[in-house]
Amino acid sequence: MTTLSTGRGPAGKAAGPSLTSVSAGRKVKDRVVQGLVYLAFLLALVPLVSVLWTVVVNGAKRLDPTFFQFSMNAVSGSDKGGGAYHAIIGTLEQVLITSLIAVPIAVLTAIYLVEYAGNGRLGKLISFTVDVMTGIPSIVAGLFVLALWLLTFGFDYSGLAGSLALTILMIPTVVRATEEMLKLVPNDLREASYALGVPRWRTVCFVVLPTAMTGIVTGVMLAVARVMGETAPLLLTIFFTKAINNDPFTGPQASLPTFIWEQAADPSQNSIDRAWTGALVLIGIIMLLNLVARFVARRKAPTGR
Amino acid sequence: MTSETGARTAAAARRHAGGVRMGTGRAGDRIFVSAARGSGIAVLLIMAAIAAFLVWKAIPALQDNKANFLTAEEWNPNATPPRFGIAQLAFGTVVSSLLAMLIATPVGVGIALFISFYSPRRLASGLGYVVDLLAAVPSIVYGLWGLAFLSQHMEGISRFLNSVLGWIPLFGGDSPGKNSIFTASVVLAIMILPIISSISREVFLQVPRANVEAALAIGATRWEMIRMAVLPYGRSGMIGGAMLGLGRAMGETIAVAMVLTFVPGINVHLLENGGATFASNIANSFAEASVTGRGALIASGLVLFVITLLVNMAARAVVARRKEFV
Numbered sequence: 001m002t003t004l005s006t007g008r009g010p011a012g013k014a015a016g017p018s019l020t021s022v023s024a025g026r027k028v029k030d031r032v033v034q035g036l037v038y039l040a041f042l043l044a045l046v047p048l049v050s051v052l053w054t055v056v057v058n059g060a061k062r063l064d065p066t067f068f069q070f071s072m073n074a075v076s077g078s079d080k081g082g083g084a085y086h087a088i089i090g091t092l093e094q095v096l097i098t099s100l101i102a103v104p105i106a107v108l109t110a111i112y113l114v115e116y117a118g119n120g121r122l123g124k125l126i127s128f129t130v131d132v133m134t135g136i137p138s139i140v141a142g143l144f145v146l147a148l149w150l151l152t153f154g155f156d157y158s159g160l161a162g163s164l165a166l167t168i169l170m171i172p173t174v175v176r177a178t179e180e181m182l183k184l185v186p187n188d189l190r191e192a193s194y195a196l197g198v199p200r201w202r203t204v205c206f207v208v209l210p211t212a213m214t215g216i217v218t219g220v221m222l223a224v225a226r227v228m229g230e231t232a233p234l235l236l237t238i239f240f241t242k243a244i245n246n247d248p249f250t251g252p253q254a255s256l257p258t259f260i261w262e263q264a265a266d267p268s269q270n271s272i273d274r275a276w277t278g279a280l281v282l283i284g285i286i287m288l289l290n291l292v293a294r295f296v297a298r299r300k301a302p303t304g305r
Numbered sequence: 306m307t308s309e310t311g312a313r314t315a316a317a318a319r320r321h322a323g324g325v326r327m328g329t330g331r332a333g334d335r336i337f338v339s340a341a342r343g344s345g346i347a348v349l350l351i352m353a354a355i356a357a358f359l360v361w362k363a364i365p366a367l368q369d370n371k372a373n374f375l376t377a378e379e380w381n382p383n384a385t386p387p388r389f390g391i392a393q394l395a396f397g398t399v400v401s402s403l404l405a406m407l408i409a410t411p412v413g414v415g416i417a418l419f420i421s422f423y424s425p426r427r428l429a430s431g432l433g434y435v436v437d438l439l440a441a442v443p444s445i446v447y448g449l450w451g452l453a454f455l456s457q458h459m460e461g462i463s464r465f466l467n468s469v470l471g472w473i474p475l476f477g478g479d480s481p482g483k484n485s486i487f488t489a490s491v492v493l494a495i496m497i498l499p500i501i502s503s504i505s506r507e508v509f510l511q512v513p514r515a516n517v518e519a520a521l522a523i524g525a526t527r528w529e530m531i532r533m534a535v536l537p538y539g540r541s542g543m544i545g546g547a548m549l550g551l552g553r554a555m556g557e558t559i560a561v562a563m564v565l566t567f568v569p570g571i572n573v574h575l576l577e578n579g580g581a582t583f584a585s586n587i588a589n590s591f592a593e594a595s596v597t598g599r600g601a602l603i604a605s606g607l608v609l610f611v612i613t614l615l616v617n618m619a620a621r622a623v624v625a626r627r628k629e630f631v
Contacts, residue, residue, distance in 0.1 A: 022524070022526060026526055026529070027526065029526070029528055030526035030527055030528040030529070033527075033528040033531075034423065034527070034528070036415060037415050037418045037419045037422075037423050038419060038423065039415070040411070040412045040413075040414075040415025040416050040418075040419060041415065041416050041419040041420075041424075041432070043412055043415075044412065044416050044436055044439065044498055044502075045435070047439070047495045048435070048438060048439050048442075050450070050454065050455075051442055051446065051447065051450045054450055054453065054454050055446060055449075055450070058453070104344070105344045105347055105348070106344075108340055108341045108343075108344035108345075109341070109344040109345045109347075109348055111341045112338075112341035112342050112344065112345045113345065115341070116338060116341055116342065117345075122342070122345065122346075123345075125349065126345040126346075126348055126349060129348055129349050129352050130348060131617075131621050132352065132614060132617060132618065132621075133348070133351075133352060134617075135549070135552050135553070135556075135613055135614070135616075135617030136355070136556070136610070136613070137555070137556020137557070137558070137584060137609060137610070137613055138556065138558065139556065139558045139584045139587050139588065139606065139609075140355070140359075140556065140606050140609060140610045140613075141355075143359060143587065143602070143603050143606040144354070144355045144358060144359060146599070146603070147358040147359055147361070147362040147603055148354065148358045151362055151599070152358065152361075152362070168351060168355075171348060171351075175348070199331050199333055199334055200334050200337075201331075201333045201334045201336075201337035201338075202333070204337070205337075225441060226441075228443070229442075229443020229444065229445065229446070230443070230444075231443070231444060231445045231558070231559040232444075232558035232559055232584065232587075232588055235588055235591060235592075236587075236591055240592075257443065257445045257559075260445050260446075260449065261445060261448075261559065261563075264448075264449055264452070264563065272453075275449060276449065279445070279446045279449050282443060282445070282446065283442065283443070283446055286441055286442075286443065287438075287441065290438070290441050294434065
């Protein structure tokens, strides 16, 4: 990249006048493009700053202890008070279950792709499927769980159903992140381990995985942050409740995104304030996860050896 | 012992070279391989199951449908007899996401150029992170922001566009509003910016150094260098990134559902209130849907699934083409 910054060099320094002069037209064009490129970046900052600012300003109004201690049970839309306790509990439980299901499947899939599949046909097919899965619209994941879990198997709306939908969205992201990290582990490490007579699975579990661990943790945290904000699949699978439901396996549960959706649909200002505070809490958790993930990634990268 | 180890190392080496043979005959290895392969196959099965169950649950509703599923504009699956069609939804989805792609692609590529070639080198990764933060904001928050903040400001812009460009049908109409497809497209454009810029950045990083330096050595300005060396090389990446953004915009649900006010019927005047997409319709009408209504929503979801699948596969193919040339 250093060479690029010298891009203007030929125009400015040394050489004879015939070589240094860049015609005015070319200079102007260069400057115009530079201006446009700067503008593009600033244009991207506008919505980011605006979103964060609006959420913080509007969300701060109801950021009080009540919000974290009470549910919306017996609180009607136009009432003051009420909180998102039930929604926060729901989101945490759903994301936890999602991670428990998705992470093992995704990490093992990535291990298969990197360590075992080679150039085989199955490996290519799985890799392709993971790519395709990345692009599944989240609402389609919700519809699938609706069609399979609720309509075919006849289960009721529950936090678990929501987790199943989120699992579909989480698997591809974690597979890709893990794959990248496993590929970074130097082959020397594996060969050294084989040379010591360590079986292959122990090599993967105790040499390869620990080396790639920080990267995998980062990937998982980013994936968790991503599914935590998903609303659409939850609308179809956990449904709505205003009461606290600690059991993710039976009955409708709330979650922060659906809480925001529900409150924002109510015309009363008190509800809209609650929606903004919900958004602030959600965005806060997600940004925190993102920051911690970055921090973990920076502290120890697997390429260190 | 030594010979055994040696043999295993040789086997390991062979495996790394050929990559096909696996399993050393040990129980632990066998269990581990089957677990890993099983997970991979589970991913395949999930994908197959998604397609199968959506089709299966959509068929009864489609059989009851008394209107033409592809061409009808109405959506009344709860009525007797049920009548529903996807024409309006398809129109809203395609138009809003194409418009979003048109808005976001130049900006996204510009951001990628800025981070790769214009920004101070030390700041590059930090700035990339800032743009990635746009992707971290959940769609429900974009929806809330779009509804409460952006749409208020879009009204003026829409009126302006309407008065200046009103002679073009797309910008025409009598009453430009704030909850229009145009507003939804702007929200979508913001949401797909990060993916377009990150994929463009990836290909810009792969541009051979020699090409860049050769361009500079013959006295090119920075823009000429970008035009000669970077853009031709990165073209497939930029197109692929734009298409991935298109796929994502098509599937985006909540933000669109919150911004749009539903008005039945196709309206080509994009600045007027109204419009619906596949995804927003599912989110908005699910709570009141009857059995047939759910089936109808699943059927429309199936169409969305197929469209996004095609767009994404095409995008991946375009991005991958570059890899083969390198």
